[in-house]
Amino acid sequence: MAELYLASRSPRRTELLTQVGIDHIVVSSTYEEPNEGYENLTEMVKAQALGKARCAVGVPGDGFVLGADTIVVLDGDVLGKPHSEDEARLMLQRLSGRVHSVITGVALLLKGKERVFHNETKVYFKSLAPFEIESYIASGEPMDKAGAYGIQGKGALWVEKIEGSYTNVVGLPVEQVYDVLCEMLGAK
Numbered sequence: 475m476a477e478l479y480l481a482s483r484s485p486r487r488t489e490l491l492t493q494v495g496i497d498h499i500v501v502s503s504t505y506e507e508p509n510e511g512y513e514n515l516t517e518m519v520k521a522q523a524l525g526k527a528r529c530a531v532g533v534p535g536d537g538f539v540l541g542a543d544t545i546v547v548l549d550g551d552v553l554g555k556p557h558s559e560d561e562a563r564l565m566l567q568r569l570s571g572r573v574h575s576v577i578t579g580v581a582l583l584l585k586g587k588e589r590v591f592h593n594e595t596k597v598y599f600k601s602l603a604p605f606e607i608e609s610y611i612a613s614g615e616p617m618d619k620a621g622a623y624g625i626q627g628k629g630a631l632w633v634e635k636i637e638g639s640y641t642n643v644v645g646l647p648v649e650q651v652y653d654v655l656c657e658m659l660g661a662k
């Protein structure tokens with residue numbers, strides 16, 4: 475059977491695949507993410523996921539490749555990974571007491587076949603006191619995560635409820651990935 479190559483540096487994506495028993499090999503991607511020129515945000519995350527998958531390094535011709543891209547969207551604005559603590563603070567202040575969307579684009583490639591899709595989850599955030607934002611930033615957790623929080627970590631304290639896939643918020647909707655993998659392999 476074709477091996478799965480995960481073109482992602484995100485530790486969360488490899489953890490999620492491992493959690494559900496999908497064997498894979500982590501590889502790098504040479505893709506550079508442009509952030510402009512897309513019709514809408516769904517098309518943007520799908521294009522980024524496809525770019526990451528197409529530029530995966532060291533994948534044999536019969537290998538399966540997976541690329542993904544996750545963004546947080548509030549009031550139509552994209553909150554990516556914060557570049558500084560100040561940016562993380564601003565993002566958390568904006569998310570406080572509000573509802574936002576987490577959108578992940580996923581691309582699966584196998585022998586010239588490409589499947590690209592997205593998944594969206596609504597996340598209801600509690601109101602955060604300034605001291606909570608400061609101690610969360612001091613923990614270092616926000617820095618490598620879209621929207622400056624991790625639902626799988628201490629960020630779980632700020633999430634009142636979600637509508638949709640939990641694993642999508644963490645960075646990869648594994649239940650959907652599994653279904654598409656099965657379809658592409660003709661297993662279901």
Ligand SMILES: Cc1cn([C@H]2C[C@H](O)[C@@H](COP(=O)(O)OP(=O)(O)OP(=O)(O)O)O2)c(=O)[nH]c1=O
Binds near residue numbers: 486545618623625645
């Ligand atoms: C909202 C949220 C995001 N995240 C993470 C998942 C992704 O790693 C990151 C979004 O950044 P991405 O650009 O999607 O991924 P990445 O840069 O980490 O990895 P690569 O481009 O190599 O695939 O935010 C969480 O871990 N938990 C959360 O609750």
